[in-house]
Amino acid sequence: MTVPDTAPKITSPQSAQPSDSAGKRTSVWSGLWPLAVGIALAAVMHFALPKLIGQYYSRIVMDIGIAMIMAVSLNIVNGMTGQFSIGHAGFMTLGGYTAAMLTYYGSLSIWGTSLKHGGFLGVGEWMFAASCLVGGLVAAGAGYVVGLPSLRLRGDYLAIVTLGFGEILRVVLQQTGKVIDDAEALRAATWSQFFPPPVGGAVGFDGVPKYTDLFWVYTFVTITVVVAYRLKHSSLGRAMISIREDEIASQAMGVNIARNKVLAFVLAAFFAGTAGGLFAHEAGVIVSPKDAGFQRSFDYVIMTVLGGRGSITGVMLAATILTALPEALRDFEQYRLIMYALLLIIMMLVRPQGLFGIHEIWQLWPGRGTRTDQKKA
Amino acid sequence: MHCRPSVSGHRFLGFGSFLPMLMLVALFGLTIPGCPSGGSNANEIVIGHFGSMSGSEATFGQSTDNGIKLAIEELNAAGGINGKKVRLITYDDKGDAREAGTAVTRLVTSDKVTAVLGEVASGLSLAGAPICQENGVPMISPSSTNPKVTKIGDMIFRVCFIDPFQGSVCAKFARSEELNASKAAILTDQASPYSVGLQEEFEKAFVELGGTITTKQTYQGGDQDFSAQLTGIRGSEPDVIFIPGYYTDVGNIALQARKLGIQTPMLGGDGWDSSKLGEVAGKALDGCFYSNHYSHEDPNPRVQDYIKKYSAKYKGTPDGLAALGYDAARILFEAMKRSKSLSGADIAAELAKTKDFDGVTGKISIDKDRNAVKPAVMLEMKNGKPAFVSTIQPDK
Numbered sequence: 001m002t003v004p005d006t007a008p009k010i011t012s013p014q015s016a017q018p019s020d021s022a023g024k025r026t027s028v029w030s031g032l033w034p035l036a037v038g039i040a041l042a043a044v045m046h047f048a049l050p051k052l053i054g055q056y057y058s059r060i061v062m063d064i065g066i067a068m069i070m071a072v073s074l075n076i077v078n079g080m081t082g083q084f085s086i087g088h089a090g091f092m093t094l095g096g097y098t099a100a101m102l103t104y105y106g107s108l109s110i111w112g113t114s115l116k117h118g119g120f121l122g123v124g125e126w127m128f129a130a131s132c133l134v135g136g137l138v139a140a141g142a143g144y145v146v147g148l149p150s151l152r153l154r155g156d157y158l159a160i161v162t163l164g165f166g167e168i169l170r171v172v173l174q175q176t177g178k179v180i181d182d183a184e185a186l187r188a189a190t191w192s193q194f195f196p197p198p199v200g201g202a203v204g205f206d207g208v209p210k211y212t213d214l215f216w217v218y219t220f221v222t223i224t225v226v227v228a229y230r231l232k233h234s235s236l237g238r239a240m241i242s243i244r245e246d247e248i249a250s251q252a253m254g255v256n257i258a259r260n261k262v263l264a265f266v267l268a269a270f271f272a273g274t275a276g277g278l279f280a281h282e283a284g285v286i287v288s289p290k291d292a293g294f295q296r297s298f299d300y301v302i303m304t305v306l307g308g309r310g311s312i313t314g315v316m317l318a319a320t321i322l323t324a325l326p327e328a329l330r331d332f333e334q335y336r337l338i339m340y341a342l343l344l345i346i347m348m349l350v351r352p353q354g355l356f357g358i359h360e361i362w363q364l365w366p367g368r369g370t371r372t373d374q375k376k377a
Numbered sequence: 378m379h380c381r382p383s384v385s386g387h388r389f390l391g392f393g394s395f396l397p398m399l400m401l402v403a404l405f406g407l408t409i410p411g412c413p414s415g416g417s418n419a420n421e422i423v424i425g426h427f428g429s430m431s432g433s434e435a436t437f438g439q440s441t442d443n444g445i446k447l448a449i450e451e452l453n454a455a456g457g458i459n460g461k462k463v464r465l466i467t468y469d470d471k472g473d474a475r476e477a478g479t480a481v482t483r484l485v486t487s488d489k490v491t492a493v494l495g496e497v498a499s500g501l502s503l504a505g506a507p508i509c510q511e512n513g514v515p516m517i518s519p520s521s522t523n524p525k526v527t528k529i530g531d532m533i534f535r536v537c538f539i540d541p542f543q544g545s546v547c548a549k550f551a552r553s554e555e556l557n558a559s560k561a562a563i564l565t566d567q568a569s570p571y572s573v574g575l576q577e578e579f580e581k582a583f584v585e586l587g588g589t590i591t592t593k594q595t596y597q598g599g600d601q602d603f604s605a606q607l608t609g610i611r612g613s614e615p616d617v618i619f620i621p622g623y624y625t626d627v628g629n630i631a632l633q634a635r636k637l638g639i640q641t642p643m644l645g646g647d648g649w650d651s652s653k654l655g656e657v658a659g660k661a662l663d664g665c666f667y668s669n670h671y672s673h674e675d676p677n678p679r680v681q682d683y684i685k686k687y688s689a690k691y692k693g694t695p696d697g698l699a700a701l702g703y704d705a706a707r708i709l710f711e712a713m714k715r716s717k718s719l720s721g722a723d724i725a726a727e728l729a730k731t732k733d734f735d736g737v738t739g740k741i742s743i744d745k746d747r748n749a750v751k752p753a754v755m756l757e758m759k760n761g762k763p764a765f766v767s768t769i770q771p772d773k
Contacts, residue, residue, distance in 0.1 A: 055482060056486045057487075063479070202570055206525070283511075284475075284477070284478020284479070284504050284505065288500065330469075330480075
């Protein structure tokens with residue numbers, strides 16, 4: 001990393017690792033089993049929900065999952081580290097386009113058709129999952145680049161940089177070439193047709209195979225939430241929170257501010273990229289340059305603000321409410337967006353600190369009490 | 378600073394939070410208030426419409442919806458389809474592809490509509506059409522002109538002409554005696570699939586007819602300042618400026634062009650068609666032309682009768698989109714009447730047989746690619762109002 005070291009390192013994440021083997025086993029198991037439970041639940045949802053509540057409601061639950069990944073990952077930057085990024089949809093779109101390109105042209109060249117290949121956990125689905133991860137990695141790379149200015153810029157100025165990233169990406173995507181329609185044309189294509197990449201320009205990238213289902217969405221939700229939760233309670237997360245609370249004080253305590261800020265950006269961008277992959281492969285969705293614009297980014301910023309700074313469950317709840325609300329308000333027809341905005345204003349007036357503030361949902365339940373490590377510094 | 382939370386902290390994640398978290402999500406899905414519409418009962422047929430009732434192209438969705446409602450009112454007054462009344466469910470997609478997908482999913486899988494009407498914008502029709510196709514529900518797009526839309530499958534139809542036809546109509550008109558242009562400049566909204574598609578077709582046809590393109594400039598839908606592009610166009614000295622954009626931007630472009638002293642006539646497609654166009658541009662667009670689906674000045678009694686009915690129900694004269702919504706609904710009803718059952722496949726088969734349907738927007742036949750074969754009209758802006766110039770028949 002080219003980031004200059006501004007302070008000597010004092011803490012090391014590994015220093016507190018339990019040394020005896022029994023303790024280690026407990027710690028590994030306690031780290032893995034939420035993942036196992038989450039993925040198992042995702043599988044149950046995948047098979048049970050469409051039959052129970054129908055395709056339409058399943059679709060909304062799926063959209064909620066994607067919004068959760070976006071909001072929880074943005075919360076690492078905006079909520080935990082206290083930076084202000086409003087270009088999150090840019091990372092999502094970048095990941096989405098990358099993943100869509102891989103599956104679309106991959107399917108065309110391997111199976112000769114861009115349609116879905118194989119059933120549940122079939123070859124096609126694994127290719128889809130892998131390309132979502134690659135999409136995430138590409139987005140993380142962009143996150144690193146966008147994160148660098150955050151070393152010098154704060155608040156409004158950083159916001160402008162991240163906003164600029166989304167808008168630049170939108171305009172760049174509009175200049176891309178036409179989608180190559182079938183396998184034969186792909187075989188006959190020359191290299192010049194791949195530069196700029198053939199992802200549809202302003203029209204958007206249509207024809208992407210539709211792999212996204214409840215299982216994959218909630219598998220990725222599980223991974224994101226577990227990582228965010230573990231991060232929050234690790235020394236790294238604590239360092240990020242200290243940056244949010246007081247940058248100078250935390251620097252004086254030996255926190256490497258530059259490294260932590262960039263890391264927050266990279267992590268958040270990675271998960272946004274995977275969410276983009278899921279989004280691009282959803283039925284009835286065409287990824288288009290418009291998705292990288294600031295309007296979609298703002299949706300996610302609103303979720304983190306409404307959820308509460310750094311509260312993972314709060315942000316998840318906010319993502320759920322804000323995704324379901326416009327659908328629930330459908331019966332108001334053209335007044336629906338007015339109602340939506342009105343409800344947002346009311347929610348912010350009633351709970352200006354966000355739904356759960358800095359707390360998690362179980363800390364609000366009576367009897368549980370507030371744990372010491374959650375108290376505001 | 379604490380370095381690491383205790384092990385018990387992790388256990389919280391398992392028992393205390395994770396299960397409830399996911400259950401919360403699952404429950405919320407269940408608690409979204411159900412819609413009152415539900416399925417169709419025995420004595421009515423439910424059809425769905427998805428359109429942009431809000432957002433930047435709101436007049437598109439609203440006009441179309443008005444047209445559809447008028448057709449339904451007429452049909453129900455005349456006894457419905459074989460004794461069954463038709464009911465319409467309209468959902469707003471605010472011009473967003475993802476919302477369009479959700480709206481169509483709801484129409485098709487929750488409300489169990491017999492058929493779907495919509496969308497105006499091609500990009501949104503492309504998002505909704507695969508869902509209709511997959512579920513075997515016929516869909517008629519009233520005014521998506523991009524050729525890709527009906528290629529999605531045998532359930533997807535349209536009642537408007539397609540971009541290649543409209544592009545060639547504009548090119549022919551530019552080369553005709555009316556305008557006699559040999560040099561054209563193009564100003565495209567590069568953020569709009571409609572605009573990009575139409576520009577490509579116009580360029581192809583115009584060059585084929587012996588014209589030359591002097592310059593191609595682009596803007597983004599929603600831009601406020603066009604002076605850079607317009608200065609470039611002025612320098613290239615074209616005979617005509619082709620602007621395949623939407624009415625919201627075209628008004629601003631015209632005002633700024635006249636301010637820069639550009640008196641060259643402008644030419645556009647059906648995206649110009651809105652009563653708002655004259656309101657924005659005033660007289661700046663006088664002497665400019667656009668191709669459209671119909672003209673309210675057309676003396677054809679079918680058209681005049683429609684305008685009378687429309688003006689009685691809603692205020693103002695209907696634009697082309699309302700007329701297309703009206704025609705789309707009536708073609709659907711005709712097919713339903715002829716169809717031996719109300720299954721999607723039967724209705725689609727009858728829709729495909731539509732021939733010489735006497736619509737407000739001209740005689741409509743559906744070809745083997747499920748596109749409408751029909752004439753276009755050219756309109757000229759006079760005193761901020763579109764006036765009928767000529768009808769251009771399809772080649773055949």
